Amino acid sequence: MTRRALSSTPRRVEAARALTLAGLMMLAAHGIARAETTGPASATVCEGCHGLHGEGNAPAGIPRLAGQSAEYLSKQLEDYASGDRANPVMQNFAKALSHADIEAVATYFSTADAPRTVIPSTASVPQLALGRRLARQGSEAKRVQACDSCHGPDGIGVLHAAPYLAGQSVQYLTSALTSFQLRTRKNDPGKLMTSVAGQLSASDIAAAAAYFSSLPTGTP
Amino acid sequence: MVQRLKEVDVVVIGVGMVGSIVAKELAAAGYKVVGLERGEARFTVPQFQSPAIHDELRFDIRKALMQDNTREAVTFRNQSAEKALPIRRWESFLPGTGLGGSMVHWNGQTYRFQANDFELATRTRERYGSNFLDPDVTIQDWGVTYSELEPHYDRFEYLLGTSGKAGNIKGQIVPGGDPFESPRSREYPTPPQKEHYSGAMFRKAASSLGYHPFPQPSSNLSQPYTNPEGVKLNACVFCGFCERYACEHFAKSVPQTIILPVLLANPNFELRTGCQVQRINLDSTRKKATGVTYIDAAGKEFEQPASLVITSSFALNNVRMLLLSRIGAPYDPATAKGVVGRNYAYQTMSSVASFFDEDVFINPFMASGASGTLINDFAGDNFDHSGLGFIGGSFIGAVNTNGRPIQYHPVPPGTPSWGKGWKDAVVKHYNHTVMFSLHGSSVSTRQNYLDLDPTYKDAWGQPLLRMTFDFPQNDLKMAAYVTAKAVEIGKAMGAKQVAGSPRKAPYTTTQYQTTHNTGGTVMGSDPSTSVVNRYLQSWDVPNVFVIGASVYPQNASWNPTDTLGALTYWAIDAIKNKYLKNPGRLVSA
Numbered sequence: 001m002t003r004r005a006l007s008s009t010p011r012r013v014e015a016a017r018a019l020t021l022a023g024l025m026m027l028a029a030h031g032i033a034r035a036e037t038t039g040p041a042s043a044t045v046c047e048g049c050h051g052l053h054g055e056g057n058a059p060a061g062i063p064r065l066a067g068q069s070a071e072y073l074s075k076q077l078e079d080y081a082s083g084d085r086a087n088p089v090m091q092n093f094a095k096a097l098s099h100a101d102i103e104a105v106a107t108y109f110s111t112a113d114a115p116r117t118v119i120p121s122t123a124s125v126p127q128l129a130l131g132r133r134l135a136r137q138g139s140e141a142k143r144v145q146a147c148d149s150c151h152g153p154d155g156i157g158v159l160h161a162a163p164y165l166a167g168q169s170v171q172y173l174t175s176a177l178t179s180f181q182l183r184t185r186k187n188d189p190g191k192l193m194t195s196v197a198g199q200l201s202a203s204d205i206a207a208a209a210a211y212f213s214s215l216p217t218g219t220p
Numbered sequence: 221m222v223q224r225l226k227e228v229d230v231v232v233i234g235v236g237m238v239g240s241i242v243a244k245e246l247a248a249a250g251y252k253v254v255g256l257e258r259g260e261a262r263f264t265v266p267q268f269q270s271p272a273i274h275d276e277l278r279f280d281i282r283k284a285l286m287q288d289n290t291r292e293a294v295t296f297r298n299q300s301a302e303k304a305l306p307i308r309r310w311e312s313f314l315p316g317t318g319l320g321g322s323m324v325h326w327n328g329q330t331y332r333f334q335a336n337d338f339e340l341a342t343r344t345r346e347r348y349g350s351n352f353l354d355p356d357v358t359i360q361d362w363g364v365t366y367s368e369l370e371p372h373y374d375r376f377e378y379l380l381g382t383s384g385k386a387g388n389i390k391g392q393i394v395p396g397g398d399p400f401e402s403p404r405s406r407e408y409p410t411p412p413q414k415e416h417y418s419g420a421m422f423r424k425a426a427s428s429l430g431y432h433p434f435p436q437p438s439s440n441l442s443q444p445y446t447n448p449e450g451v452k453l454n455a456c457v458f459c460g461f462c463e464r465y466a467c468e469h470f471a472k473s474v475p476q477t478i479i480l481p482v483l484l485a486n487p488n489f490e491l492r493t494g495c496q497v498q499r500i501n502l503d504s505t506r507k508k509a510t511g512v513t514y515i516d517a518a519g520k521e522f523e524q525p526a527s528l529v530i531t532s533s534f535a536l537n538n539v540r541m542l543l544l545s546r547i548g549a550p551y552d553p554a555t556a557k558g559v560v561g562r563n564y565a566y567q568t569m570s571s572v573a574s575f576f577d578e579d580v581f582i583n584p585f586m587a588s589g590a591s592g593t594l595i596n597d598f599a600g601d602n603f604d605h606s607g608l609g610f611i612g613g614s615f616i617g618a619v620n621t622n623g624r625p626i627q628y629h630p631v632p633p634g635t636p637s638w639g640k641g642w643k644d645a646v647v648k649h650y651n652h653t654v655m656f657s658l659h660g661s662s663v664s665t666r667q668n669y670l671d672l673d674p675t676y677k678d679a680w681g682q683p684l685l686r687m688t689f690d691f692p693q694n695d696l697k698m699a700a701y702v703t704a705k706a707v708e709i710g711k712a713m714g715a716k717q718v719a720g721s722p723r724k725a726p727y728t729t730t731q732y733q734t735t736h737n738t739g740g741t742v743m744g745s746d747p748s749t750s751v752v753n754r755y756l757q758s759w760d761v762p763n764v765f766v767i768g769a770s771v772y773p774q775n776a777s778w779n780p781t782d783t784l785g786a787l788t789y790w791a792i793d794a795i796k797n798k799y800l801k802n803p804g805r806l807v808s809a
Binding site: 062138139140143144146148149153189190191192195196 | 264265266270271444452454456671805
């Protein structure tokens, strides 16, 4: 199911309208002139790197945000601010945001509808096969469960619980897994990702990242 | 033609929880061990992975992980005057099959029994006098004490990594835990799982009534854990698919996640799956086992000679194995003589449903099999039974193990059982109901027992096990008493409506209750009332050990797994350090 289909429900439309209104009011307060279709003022700063609609910047390893759940996005911002997810750039931005700003930004990107980007894969066939196996089946030898167990079929994400991975860039996915491995990112409940990433080798990580980045951008 | 294989030191019948631990210990001690498993080999990857493992139709309704009862059923009747019929569809209890055994589909509820439970007959007589019990009750002491088992409980819980909060460490009451528990030597290996909203509501209400709520000890782990065998487990994600399912996250303590990787890596151990053991073979004196005979998946018959035979299959199948092998005198209810099949007991499950307004959200689907909050104030002998006319009790807890779509739909009494009225009620109450589990004890009685069925046979031509069981009056009185107490807690939680369902007779096999089947090869100090001695060694054939919940003389107010783990380490300790050094009877009859 696509985000577009979900956003056509009456509740979503209503929420979007309310958001737009809230956004306009905030814009007025900030005195910044912006088009009605854009998000809250606090989102402007995000758009510089994450794209106007949260489509991300693959080569730079900047993740796609569009359609990621609001719960996930707001938690990440809170955790950047607290340092549980270490990233100097994001920490500076996140610290400057109020709780209300975070909610507004998260809601905006969760309902944003960014164009799908297909990133041509440079991965080898065996690498993709290994990634697919880790994603769908896991590894008894490494004692890791299938990524899809939490991240949904083909990594499309499970609302409120786990972010989508499908269509994120190799660069971003690699750095995310590595940051769990290095514990520079420690905001995973029950150390779930720490456990998994800690069991993976560099080539496992490269394979999983290559596989998920080869999938069409997905949202639940 | 039977093929005779090379003799080994030890043959283990059934490679589930007990079989894996026993085999691991003996293989590590240098003995050649063969494990015979009737089911298939299976592992977290790939067999337990989602989404396939979350198939409620396949696993919950069609019982995919259970003993294949088209080939091997159990016959059942309530009274010995009735004709028993085979259970062709498991409902009331669910014996598992396959590598890892029934533990693969357990809920992870990991309780110790209390010191009192192991000396139940003596303590009951001391506290309430010798005429307190109904005359048909045949409870007895275990022949082993809690303090003897404590180090083994500890070892087993650390193998599992159980998540909980101690209530009594070496006699010191610890706030937040269960104050009624018998002393443990140290804290649980990992802290308790997160508390549900329903658990928090229960905690508040139970405290207001003066009770002592504590977090349910869970072997669905609250955090990553590496056990003393060096095997790593992950944290539980509260997916709500524990009982009847296997865990895809390496988060539930089962043989595959706690010990099989170590066992299977040991060259002294050989696993053979698809092997249906027909009997334990005895020599002409019938006092010594020579090994076992089994039929493999291709239908070929083998004799596996061994110096030591350990039967470690599901409780009911342990009993059947002894009956098929003619080890020990079968129990006869008419004369109350004989021991094998005697003192079959169960668990007396009741429930209470508390229905709330639609602004109270319970989210029952966010669950592990053991993330509840409960009290032991009415369990075991934790309250005075004088004048009540029964012994035993039940833990009472808000234990929401799941909110799965096909099976979970609590509705108030009086709701139509089908059609629009039922559907509307399901929608209305699904997310606004708190279910209490009342996990009651079960006394053994003269009339409840197991034997071989005279009519029905399994796919290999061997008689099926026959179960004769109904709820004893003692336990029905207990169920009514504890259910009334639980209803009061539901009311104190502020529920709009509280519906108590105390367990009622007759026992039916068509409604799920629990898989805690116990007894039939009970342990004890007297060979005329027990099948195995305090080390779980057969009185009749000293090179046969029987390890399973079949050795419980009666069942207590808690899930039996932790106690079985403790007994396993207790028995293996005796086997390694006493029996194998000097094979023979460990206790003189």
